[in-house]
Amino acid sequence: MSAPTSPVVELRDAVAVLGGFPVLAGATLTVDRGEIVLLHGPNGAGKTSLLRLCAGLLPLERGEGRVFGLDLASHQVAIRPRVGLLGHHNGLYRDLTVAQNVRFWGATVGATDDEVDAAMERLGVRGRLADVGVARLSAGQKRRTALACLVARRAELWLLDEPHAGLDAAGRDELDATLREAAAAGATIVVSSHELERAAALATRQVDVVGGQVAA
């Protein structure tokens, strides 16, 4: 864990480039431990790119970037295991069942069977779904499973790209409750969402992303 007083995310004039195109054009953002920050902005504004940069999955071309106090330019390998990114892909092992996926991620931090069960219960994928192969799940069920994996692996920084998408009403409520619990337990959460009313009620702070920058 980073020291309680140091920010979990610190970006200053961060520039990232994909295919010769600047997907982040000087983004500055600070996120403290326990915050739930909502990224809001139009399609193509740079929200996904910002999340991927913080996850160590997009190279920092120019500017400064630190996560857990570690330099993004040189410590991506150390940063990645402490970060849970839920992107457009759920990152699940398709050949494993729901329970096997959640157990796998739980095992990376030494989670007990009870903790793994509790994570699945929290996201409504325990009972009947637990032994179903991921390849046979619906989109919403995959998303629930991916969220259960994040709970089980005790990610310190949750980076969630439109996590409400594809979830039914109960799933959205369970997601919000899960995020509040995680933040209360010390996790830091950055979430992009087009579901403004719901996400704004969840977030402790909202920032606008426009043209690859974070609006002041």
Ligand SMILES: Nc1ncnc2c1ncn2[C@@H]1O[C@H](COP(=O)(O)OP(=O)(O)OP(=O)(O)O)[C@@H](O)[C@H]1O
């Ligand atoms: N693989 C890529 N190669 C080149 N440019 C890309 C690539 N992926 C995204 N971009 C560009 O980067 C910019 C930021 O995209 P990004 O996906 O970060 O936006 P976003 O705010 O998450 O959008 P949305 O709300 O549609 O998900 C856009 O202009 C987009 O066209």
